[in-house]
Amino acid sequence: MLTRKAFLQQTLGVMGAGLVTNAWAADSVHQKPEKAQIILKNVRLETGFERDDLEVTRTKTDLFVLVIEEGKIKAIQPNRDVDGAIDVKGCLLLPATKDMHIHLDKTYYGGEWKARSKRQKSVKDMIALEEKILPGMLKTSTERAEKLIELLQSKGSDFARSHVNIEPASQLNSLKNLQKALEHQKEGFSAELVAFPQHGLSRSEGLMKEAAQMDIDFIGGLDPFSIDGSVEKPIDFTVQLALDYQKGIDIHLHESGESGLKTVQYLIKKVTENPVLKGKTFLSHCFILGKLEGKQLEEIAQQLAEAQIGIISTIPFGKVIMPIPTLHQHGVSVMTGTDSVVDHWNPFGTGSMIQKANLMAQLYGYSSELELSRCLGIATGNVLPLDESGQQQWPKAGDKASFNLVEASCSAEAVARNSAVKALYHEGKCVYKD
Known part of the structure; x- marks a missing residue:
């Protein structure tokens, strides 16, 4: 099981880890971000799969703070209130x-x-x-x-x-x-x-x-x-x-x-x-x-x-x-x-490329949680939040800040339901917002 702590350790790297330590130390919760930064809070990220004795039964997610700087994801941090942060209200982060x-x-x-x-x-x-x-x-x-x-x-x-x-x-x-x-x-x-x-x-x-x-x-x-x-x-x-x-x-x-x-x-x-x-x-x-x-x-x-x-x-x-x-x-x-x-x-x-992933799923009978989550790859250039074993692989500190905020609980639901895109960021810039 991938805990929030383990997730953060996977995604941060040296630069991001230091940023978490400094930015989220006691009494620094309301510290104002640097002008060049964009901070998103209540960002839903996939953290792993739940399985029974047969299959993946559910995709686990949690809420995080995303720090964007110079067109890249600078850090992924525990979810907190931050002055000046954009509240994305639990929308799921998926690759553009x-x-x-x-x-x-x-x-x-x-x-x-x-x-x-x-x-x-x-x-x-x-x-x-x-x-x-x-x-x-x-x-x-x-x-x-x-x-x-x-x-x-x-x-x-x-x-x-x-x-x-x-x-x-x-x-x-x-x-x-x-x-x-x-x-x-x-x-x-x-x-x-x-x-x-x-x-x-x-x-x-x-x-x-x-x-x-x-x-x-x-x-x-x-x-x-x-x-x-x-x-x-x-x-x-x-x-x-x-x-x-x-x-x-x-x-x-x-x-x-x-x-x-x-x-x-x-x-x-x-x-x-x-x-x-x-x-x-x-x-x-x-x-x-x-x-x-x-x-x-x-x-x-x-x-x-x-x-x-x-x-x-x-x-x-x-x-x-x-x-x-x-x-x-x-x-x-x-x-x-x-x-x-x-x-x-x-x-x-x-x-819509998400619609293409949905069509692929229907044509080939991909209706399970794992199969639906894999179908997203055809729309994203094979970039997926979790690998097949459930290990988090996207996003990580240093990745380009090019992503969607989607009205869905996980990748599988986004594909199955052609979920609505609420915002698109291209290299750190919001270029579409519903």
């Missing part, structure tokens, strides 16, 4: 969530409502539509990206990996406009950018080379066989561009037939040949994995793990159920994202 697959550069959000048309039935149809509508959307893309970022913040995310259209219709303007939006929001939001040849590499190679020199983080791709007519040539180009400019790789793969499998296998081969890309390469969607079974699935999952290729799954409803449990068993990194939010591809999308 991360939207790892979204298109911030093209959205209707913040404008008039518009559902998707039934005229477009394929990715190629959607590309033809984009060629017509993107020039007009560029006129408001910066403002709408900012509105979308504010939505993500209200749902608990202070970070996103955004794919950005790089193609002849919008040239490099989608990227430039989104960079303006991110500059405006930089005090409360961080992002990684993926240069995304939405209309095919064969039409965008020159633009992609330019984009690779424009402060982006990943080289993207799209269904190499169905869009560009080859598995090898587009992947070779993408890999070489990533190597030339020291970028990562994140490829949209919707193809679920033989070409999809060949794409996964070829990308594994190229990353294995270029180990510098291990841990920096991802497949988004990757629906082909939902079609594999038995030994074939196990082998591909193991190969992905060995190549350190991550999967970014949007966890869709429908016929394709992604084998997330199998991927986890083999040590494949799996994260999730919103993808589209009210745009010409999809009229849905709430912006």
